[in-house]
Amino acid sequence: MDYENNKSEKLMKLIAKKDLLLILFIFVALSGCKKLYNFPDEKDYLSNNVNFSNKILEPIIGRNNLIGGFNGDNSTQPITFEIVNPRWGDGRVVTDIFQKVPTYVWTAPYTGLEKSLAEIEAKRKIESHQLFEMRPSGEFILWGSSTNQLVSPRPTDSTNFAQDTRFFDVKVKNSGGERLIRDFQIRPWRERPYEPSNDINLYSGLPAPDPKFPLDKTLRDYIRPFLTNVIGETSNQALVSNDDKKDVVVYIRPFSGGNGHSLRIKVLNKDLVEINPAFFNETVWDKMIHGFNFQKTDKYVQYDVAYPIPLVEIPTSYATGGSRARVNLSYSRGAFGGGRTVANFGIDFAIYKAGDWEIVFHFKTENPKFASE
Numbered sequence: 001m002d003y004e005n006n007k008s009e010k011l012m013k014l015i016a017k018k019d020l021l022l023i024l025f026i027f028v029a030l031s032g033c034k035k036l037y038n039f040p041d042e043k044d045y046l047s048n049n050v051n052f053s054n055k056i057l058e059p060i061i062g063r064n065n066l067i068g069g070f071n072g073d074n075s076t077q078p079i080t081f082e083i084v085n086p087r088w089g090d091g092r093v094v095t096d097i098f099q100k101v102p103t104y105v106w107t108a109p110y111t112g113l114e115k116s117l118a119e120i121e122a123k124r125k126i127e128s129h130q131l132f133e134m135r136p137s138g139e140f141i142l143w144g145s146s147t148n149q150l151v152s153p154r155p156t157d158s159t160n161f162a163q164d165t166r167f168f169d170v171k172v173k174n175s176g177g178e179r180l181i182r183d184f185q186i187r188p189w190r191e192r193p194y195e196p197s198n199d200i201n202l203y204s205g206l207p208a209p210d211p212k213f214p215l216d217k218t219l220r221d222y223i224r225p226f227l228t229n230v231i232g233e234t235s236n237q238a239l240v241s242n243d244d245k246k247d248v249v250v251y252i253r254p255f256s257g258g259n260g261h262s263l264r265i266k267v268l269n270k271d272l273v274e275i276n277p278a279f280f281n282e283t284v285w286d287k288m289i290h291g292f293n294f295q296k297t298d299k300y301v302q303y304d305v306a307y308p309i310p311l312v313e314i315p316t317s318y319a320t321g322g323s324r325a326r327v328n329l330s331y332s333r334g335a336f337g338g339g340r341t342v343a344n345f346g347i348d349f350a351i352y353k354a355g356d357w358e359i360v361f362h363f364k365t366e367n368p369k370f371a372s373e
Contacts (some may be wrong), residue, residue, distance in 0.1 A: 003049035004281075006089075006219075008335075009286075009367060011289050015054075015106065017127055019265075020176055023261070028372050031094040033186070035133060039312070039344050042101065043175055043176045044075075044076035044174045044175045044176035044276055045076045045176050046076070046079075046172070046173075046176040046177045046178070046179065046279060047072065047073035047074060047075045048179070049071075049073040049123060050070075050071065050072055050073055050075055050079075050089055050172050050181070050311075050312060051070075051071050051073075051178050051181060052069045052070055052071065052170070052184075053069035053071065054067070054069045054072075054162065055181075055183065055185065056184075056185045056187065057183045057184065057186045057187070058177055058186075058187050058188070058189060059142040059186070059189070060118070060145060060152050060189045060190075060191070061142070061146045061148055061188050061189065061190055061191045062133060062144060062146060062147060062191035062192070062353060063098055063144045063253065063308065064141065064142075064351055064354040065140075065141065065142040065143040066139055066140075066141050067139060067140040067141070067142075068137070068138070068139045068140075069139075069148055070137070070138030070139070072138075072264060074309050075115060075174065075176070076174055076175075076176060077174070078136070078174065079138070079172060079173065079174050080136075080137075080172075080173050080174070081134045081138055081170055081171070082134070082170070082171040082172075082173070082263040083132075083134055083168050083169075083170060083233045084168065084169050084171050084180075085167075085168060085169045085171070086098070086162075086166065086167070086168040086198060087166070087167050087168070088160070088162075088163060088165070088166060088308055089162025089163045089164070089165045090162065090163040094166045094168070095148075096150060096151050097130070097132035097151055097166065098130045098131065098132065098154065099130065099131055099150060099187065099237045100128045100131075101129070101143075101145045101150065101256070102126045102127075102128060102145065103126065103128070103129040103143045103144070104124050104126060104144070104145070105124060105125060105126075105127050105144040106123060106124045106312070107123060107124060107125055108122075108123040108124075108310050109123070109324075110123055110124075110311050110314070111316065112285055112290060112316025112317055112319070114169070114290075114352035114353075116292055117261070117292055117304060117305075120306045120311065121306065122369065125187070125342040127143070129143055130143075131143055131145065131146045131150060131151060132146075132151075132153045132186065133172070138172075140261050142186075143166075143323070144308065144352060146325075146331060147186075147191065148191050148205075151359055152205065153188050153189060153191075154188065154190070154204075155186050155200060155203070156203050156204045156316070157203070158203045165185050165187055166185065166186045166187075167185055167187075168184050168185065168186070169181060169183065169277060170184060170291055171332050179265070188342075189202060190202070190203070190205050191198055191205070191353070191354075192205075193351065193352050193353040194252040194349065194350060194351045194352065194353075194357070195324070195349060196223050196347070196349065197223075197346075198221055198222075198223060199220065199221050199223050199251075200329065201223055207220040207221070208220060208221040209221060210245055212243050212244070220251025222241075222246055222249035222250065222251075223249065223250040223251070223252065223347065223370070224242065224246065224249060224250065225248055225250050225345050225346055225347045225356075226239055226344070226345060226346060226347070227239055227240065227241060227247075227248060227344075227345045228344040228345070228357040229341055229342065229343040229344065230248070230343045230345050230366075230367070230368055231343070231368065232247070232365070232366040232367070232369060233366055233367040233368060233369040233370075233371075234366050234367075235366060237367070239363070239365075239368070245365065246365075247364060247366070248345065248360075248361060248362060248363050248364065249290065249362050249364060250347050250359065250360065250361055250362070251358075251359075251360040251362065252349065252351065252357065252358075252359055252360075253355070253357070253358060253360065254290050254291045254355055254356060254358075255356050255358045256356070257356070258302075258355075258356025259356070260354070260355065260356060261304055261305055261306065261307065261354060261355075261356075262302055262303070262304060262305070262356040262357070262360070263289060263291060263302065263305045263309070263351075263357055263358070263359070263360050264300050264302045264357070264358035265277075265301050265302075265327055265329075265354070265358070266299060266301075266358060266359075266361075267329065267359055267361045267362075267363070268360060268362045268363065269278075269348045269363050269367045270363075270364060270365060271361055272297035273299075274300065274367075275299065275367075276298045276299070277296055277298075277299075277301050278298070279370050280329045280330060280331045280332055281332060282330035282331050282342060283329050283331070284330075285301060285329050287317070287326065288310075288318075289309075289318065289325065289327070289330060290304065290305065290306075290309075290310075290319075290325070291301050291302045291303025291304055291305040292305075292317070300358070306353075307352070307353065307354035307355070308350065308351060308352045308353075308354075309349070309350060309351045309353060310322065310323070310324070310325050310327050310350065313364055319349075321349065324348040324350050325348070325349050325350065326347070326348050326349070327346045327349065327359055328344060328345075328346035329344065329361070330342060330343065330344045331343055331368055331370065331371070333371065333373070334373055335372070335373055336373045341373075343368070345361065347359065356357055
């Protein structure tokens with residue numbers, strides 16, 4: 001029996017060895033044929049269905065706009081992209097969005113844990129970039145270094161004529177071939193240096209009309225804060241801020257006399273007099289803004305900051321959700337029965353343009369009540 005088993009094992013090994021020799025022979029033969037007959041190398045695959053989900057691009061000038069949507073349909077990577085034939089709708093050549101300007105780019109990850117402006121600035125540098133580019137991923141980017149002066153925004157009268165629209169095509173290419181995807185449009189909105197920006201007319205950049213009375217030129221829209229347990233000093237009623245009633249509004253605006261990278265927060269009463277920040281006794285000032293050299297006066301608080309705010313759109317302790325920072329002013333006062341009532345008001349915001357900015361809360365109709373019950 002052992003003799004028969006040994007014989008079978010030898011036979012199986014012989015067959016396996018012959019199969020291996022046959023495979024090697026076929027491989028060498030095919031390689032030789034490829035060289036002998038000059039067969040072409042195998043090419044990458046480029047689908048006929050490569051496309052983009054959106055061909056009308058509407059970025060906002062003055063901030064980094066990353067716009068995606070490329071569908072490679074299983075085409076072989078890497079794929080290269082090239083913007084070609086940029087033109088206005090009347091045939092003029094488009095050049096403004098391809099100007100090269102100094103642009104901030106990150107060289108190391110921003111985490112929100114940086115301890116100084118110098119530490120933040122060490123993680124980014126200035127490079128020369130076209131204002132509008134395509135990335136290797138197939139995404140479009142309009143850089144934050146763009147301005148209304150460099151890139152003309154859409155017309156102020158809200159018309160959308162072809163002669164005011166930039167068109168371009170995109171060449172998609174790999175070693176398997178190339179495809180030309182035609183007639184993209186880019187229709188940039190004018191700069192809105194901060195958010196929320198409902199107080200700005202999107203087309204003209206002037207103050208936005210009151211949403212309840214859009215034809216009344218004497219009225220305008222305002223940024224509105226969130227309010228919790230904020231009671232009026234005279235009415236003893238909860239203050240509100242909405243389309244119907246604006247007890248409290250917010251201004252985000254430049255101020256003069258800063259150092260070029262300041263953020264100031266202040267509160268005005270109904271007579272436009274600053275309220276001492278000491279009244280906001282529950283506010284955690286040092287955890288609220290990713291800023292440095294904190295200053296607190298009897299009229300405002302101020303930080304040295306790096307712009308934009310937030311610096312990048314990732315969640316950090318200073319930017320919940322990533323896209324907005326938050327000012328949250330809080331105070332407590334004595335309540336009936338010996339407890340305390342905590343009140344809050346504030347705003348989720350972003351500022352895209354470097355400079356000296358202030359966020360101002362204006363109590364328009366009556367002052368907040370700080371006295372205990």
